[in-house]
Amino acid sequence: MLRRTAHALADAAREAILPHFRAFDLQTENKLEDEFDPVTIADRAAEQAMRDILAKDRPKDAILGEEFGHLKGQSGLTWVLDPIDGTRGFIAGTPTWGVLIAICDDSGPLYGIIDQPYIGERFEGGFGHATMLGPHGSKKLRTKVGFDLAQSIIFTTFPEIGTKIDQAAFHAVAKTCKLTRYGMDCYAYALLAAGQIDLVIEAGLQSYDIAAPIAVIQAAGGIVTDWTGGSAYRGGRVIAAASAQQHAEALEIMQQFDLD
Structure with a gap:
């Protein structure tokens, strides 16, 4: 129903x-x-x-x-x-x-x-x-598995993501990845669930921006959290990853920045 x-x-x-x-x-x-x-x-x-x-x-x-x-x-x-x-x-x-x-x-x-x-x-x-x-x-739908950041494709909607610190954290991860692309909004999350890309990192989201992508990506085998590894359901800073390995590698880089 x-x-x-x-x-x-x-x-x-x-x-x-x-x-x-x-x-x-x-x-x-x-x-x-x-x-x-x-x-x-x-x-x-x-x-x-x-x-x-x-x-x-x-x-x-x-x-x-x-x-x-x-x-x-x-x-x-x-x-x-x-x-x-x-x-x-x-x-x-x-x-x-x-x-x-x-x-x-x-x-x-x-x-x-x-x-x-x-x-x-x-x-x-x-x-x-x-x-x-x-x-x-x-x-x-099935996310990619077995790829590290050096082999990953990463998306965000705006190059000027969030605050200056948010931007620095994102670009530190993106610099490690194979390919960075911009401007897809929710379609990037769909591509991640479909196994086309590896990471989506964004900031300043509302719950209505991310609730549906969380459900779709998790059902496909991926992981979605905030930038500290906590719940992303309420929005804010969000990282979606195809695998736990990519998620952990990206978080390790991002947590070098003062994200409070």
């Missing part, structure tokens, strides 16, 4: 978003005064479409969404929604944004979906599932 509802949410979000992608008349607002944090009509329409389904099918569950905030529930379950993770990419026309849907309890994410509507790829993890569905059909 929960998986079926989650897929229904992803389907509804796709339908709400796609008419606006690469539209010349896309309505965009800036949520902040001192920096660019965009929101579009597609963000709001997608989250509202998902909330409408939950109001009908799961009225006792709580909801935490980026655009419309927190709705209290009674069941002990919370749906964590990011209707478009990567709105900057969305308005630029790159197909690297995604819809994030997670089911969480007090312990953290139980199940998640990363959906890329334009490409037609859907990654899910949890409740015994770790699969992706896309143009090549269905495939089991």
Whole structure:
């Protein structure tokens, strides 16, 4: 039932978003005064479409969404929604944004979906599932194993990640890796779960940015923590790794910096 509802949410979000992608008349607002944090009509329409389904099918569950905030529930379950993770990419026309849907309890994410509507790829993890569905059909998700940092591919969304200390810690790890790439938002986490890349390191995240990726990556065999090795469910500084070895090597480098 929960998986079926989650897929229904992803389907509804796709339908709400796609008419606006690469539209010349896309309505965009800036949520902040001192920096660019965009929101579009597609963000709001997608989250509202998902909330409408939950109001009908799961009225006792709580909801935490980026655009419309927190709705209290009674069941002990919370749906964590990011209707478009990567709105900057969305308005630029790159197909690297995604819809994030997670089911969480007090312990953290139980199940998640990363959906890329334009490409037609859907990654899910949890409740015994770790699969992706896309143009090549269905495939089991499995992270890479047996690689050290010198062989690793690392991603982050912004080169100017977090604070100056955060940037120094990230670049110290990246300097050790084989290849560093930028700008993928949630799609980088999907690539990690699919066995394409090895590490994603970010800072300044909210829970709706990371809850779904945590569930998908963990189901695929990877590990996601904060930069001290603790829980990342609440956001902040996050490191996702394909294997425990890469995770440990990266943390050892990062913990040489004052991350308090």
